[in-house]
Amino acid sequence: MATQQSRSAARLMMAPAVVLLLGWMLVPLTMTLYFSFKKYLPLRGGDLGWVGFENYARFLTSSAFWPSVQTTLVIVGGVLAITVVLGIFLAILLNQPMWGQGMVRILVIAPFFVMPTVSALVWKNMFMDPNYGLLAHLWKLFGATPVEWLSQASLPSIIMIVSWQWLPFATLILLTAIQSLDSEQLEAAEMDGAPAHKRFAYITLPHLGRAITVVILIQTIFLLSIFAEIFVTTGGAFGTKTLSYLIFQRVLESQNVGLGSAGGVYAIILANIVAYFLVRIVGKNLDA
């Protein structure tokens, strides 16, 4: 039984985690907000005073802003589409009876454990290099001119690298969800003569709905802030500058902290909109 005494003990036990996370959230957030209203150039004069909402306006009207939003949406949307569609397909496939299922699972999951800098570099050099990359060899084999992936098709290339990293995550979660599907229901439908695509559309897909939503929300949060994949491959060139990368460049490369902070506030707002939906889904599950 929870007594008054155990309640205060509980509060004490929770305190370190709560206080640390509160500090981790509030201190940098306050500072970002503070800088966002200042003209602040650490290497060129430092703190040059308050400027109101000028940084916010300048960030929105700068020529790099809308392209960066577009790039972000294309990357996030592209990766989500690829990983969710292929993830559903793979989850259904891996759920079928076969030989060596465990081993195939291991092969499919592996890319998720590869650190982002490694996967970006391996893809960039050993697959997408126009002279020595494996894809270039493949193209030449069919008599085609090798593609300069990361400059001519930079966005599709990055989408491909990132999809490779996140497909295992989507597959694993969808597979877990599909395994909880009552197989008798499917068998009954099959005996009643429902064709495979109808069984998929009316039984499997609705069952997966929730898992798909979770995959989309969690991946969106991570994908909005992908960094290493761009940092090592193109460094933001060739139209691959995402919103987070633009902010990174403003803050650390051009050291315009005020402007970058205003961008940071936009990024935080954007992430919070996504997070709101995720938290609601997770919260609903918490009482069940």
Add this chain to the structure above:
Amino acid sequence: MARSIAPRRKAINTLLAWSIGFLIFFPILWTILTSFKTEATAIANPPVFIGFDWTLENYQAVMERSNYGRFLWNSIVIAGGSTILGILIAIPAAWSMAFVPSKRTKDILLWMLSTKMLPAVGVLYPIYLLFIRMGLLDTKIGLMIVLMLINLPIIVWMLYTYFKEIPGEILEAARMDGATLREEVIYILTPMAIPGIASTLLLNVILAWNEAFWTLNLTAAKAAPLTAFIASYSSPEGLFYAKLSAASTMAIAPILILGWFSQKQLVSGLTFGAVK
């Protein structure tokens, strides 16, 4: 009803699944294979798959030239340290949430989850500045703290989920038999919680090991872990595929092996229990 699956269908499934699995795994396999080639074989046209003279010279070269050991050590200290630190802070919190829940427990858990979603780039400069002021820039302890904080919500959540599965009746029975709170914790709760703590540990070591925003932005020469070490290979200096592969293989091998053991925990840990 004997519903035998047609062996032909099983064979097709197997073939299809193995082909796709191989295709997905191929970049990793290719990296491992290339790490055993000479630099000349690594860029040979047409590419050589298996039939080459296997050599360990790339591993030697990477170890000698680049101080690989120091990066590895930094990775181990940072990933291990941040995880242990996080677990020590999270255990009491998760414990009290699971066993003495109050009206606000759910809100606190969800709030913790939402701090995980703060985009790192939004607070990059403040953290950078604080790190400079406090002399934490390019130190292992600084990165340990940051990685501990970004993974703390996941650790609390995972532990909470595991602790909640411990049945309360066992505790009541122990109390009836006269166990003190201390005995209860040491002899009953801890042994039952160890599997949960172990898998939390595993998943968070993996996450910390692969973290590539803070580790790239807050380190330079001294505290850089393997993520930064690999990123340093991105300069376009020509013929270095075999060495890059050797370095990459060494950076991902330990975590690949750990990862294969943590498949199950991965789902519940990364979806905060929303998918079971």
